[in-house]
Amino acid sequence: MHRSSLVLAAGVLILATACAPEETPAAAPNTAAPAADACAKESLTLITPGKLTIGTDKPAYEPWFKDDDPANGQGFEGAVAAAVAKGLGFTPQEVAWETVPFDSSFAPGPKKFDFDINQISITPERAMAVDFSDGYYTVKQAVVTLGDSKFAASANLAALKDAKIGVQVGTTALSAVREVIQPGQDPSVFNQQIDAVNALKNEQIDAIVVDLPTAFYVTAAQVEGSKIVGQFAASGGTPEQFGLLFEKGNTLVSCVNKALAGMKSSGELAAIEQQWLTSAAGAPELS
16 A cells, blocks of 8 residues: 555544544442441440340349349339330340449459449549440439437538448448548448448448438338438539449440430430439438
8 A cells, every 4th residue: 555545544543533432431330338327236346246235233222123133124223224225226135134243343354244234423433444324313322320329310421420331342432431421430341232231230330321212222121210311412513423334445335325315305214213213302411
């Protein structure tokens, strides 16, 4: 072929190529999954997949639990735990209960529960080792004596200076006695609450300090002839609150807080408190 013909042919080829319409690339398929609800039941990271494991001490006392059976959903904390579990999407059959001694629940280290509910006050010291939910109950401490005790008519905390007071180990009642009442002798410390109650019953101590709802139960059902001397705040500024307790760094905390927030806004938490906890009326304030 003549050279000019080749050039022309090439020119035509180039022109044809340059004028060819560009193909629009096909849109890539959208393979990104929709964002999952981090608090959906199937998204939760749990001790046992598919089950919510809740810890508490044994015996499980009234008014916090009923008939020493946390699983029946009765008593204030039994009902709170059942409502939180329901808010997270669990049926009663999908909830397992684990026995956890009170003073070991907030010790550092791995936990064998998803959360623990056991009248555990939120404190900065405990929060260094574990995580807490938002508070679900604001509590005050109370002094209980035998009705014929010389301390039964105490009108203020100063009148308890000479009392021999009993408390359970690891509780905020212990720090409240030492820091707020400041008795002349260090309080007697018992491993279990029932041991302190029995010491009062047997007149080995003059008084016990427990949270106010427990004080009502002690006087109504555990120690005949006992009385509540009065109630007082464990610290001056921030109200003392109970919180659900978690292993440090547990991602379940935010989801439980969401469930608690729903219970508060709907009035469910207030209704549970009204049903199970005796009114503070009739317990004078001690200052």
